[in-house]
Amino acid sequence: MNRTRRAATSAALAVIAAASTLSPASAADHEPAPPRLPRNFHGSGKWIVRDLGITVPFTWTGRNGDSQMIAGGPRYPIWFTNLIFRNSLYTLTYKWPGLKDHSCSRIPGFNLGTLNQQLAKSRFVGREILQRHPARHVDHWRTGVVVPKLPPGKFLRFPLALGDVYVDQRDPTTFWQVLQFGVQNLFDPELDEWLVMNTFKHTPGKVTLPRRCPRP
Secondary structure, rough: OHHHHHHHHHHHHHHHHHHHHHHHOOHHHHOOOOOOOOOOOEEEEEEEHHHHOEEEEEEEEEEEOEEEEEEEOOOOOOOOEEEEEEOOOEEEEEOOOOOOOOOOOEEEEEOHHHHHHHOOOOEEEEEEEEEEOOEEEEEEEEEEEEEEOOOOOOOEEEEEEEEEEEOOEEEEEEEEEEEEEEHHHHHOOEEEEEEEEEEEEEEOOOOOOOOOOOOO
């Protein structure tokens, strides 16, 4: 009798376990939280422009909501910095093949909140593993800006700025890779560049607006 009861109980548990495994409401099927850049962080890695055969050192830092990317340097074929600084978006390219204009551009009205609002609308692609040392278990998201804004149908649209964002599965504020495509990468013939992070820590980094950039 006890043996029969144990067998029946085991069978029932197996059915429940199978149903839980197949259920679309299981925890593994829940869409994770979207990427969100933190207020304070610092990390390093590399910036890659594959069609030009260029890979340079890269740093990404944030302090109190301001942030700065720096790729390359004086002894590399490319060298630029992008900043979110006091409610403005800055871009200054010191070196790039074929580029003669090295002025600093500023777009006012852009801050960390603006960026994170865009990231919050990202589309979830799936869970992946970046095969590096160490391997990174990431959530892959697609975000971007397409213009003009039009309803579904046969309309001419332009990818102003598209990106594939890979964040840590345990923490969507830890960024491991960003692939960029679109008009935002106008200096590159194939319009695509990407960053790969080797480290990403949640402590404040250094953010410095270059002297040649207009103050906000």
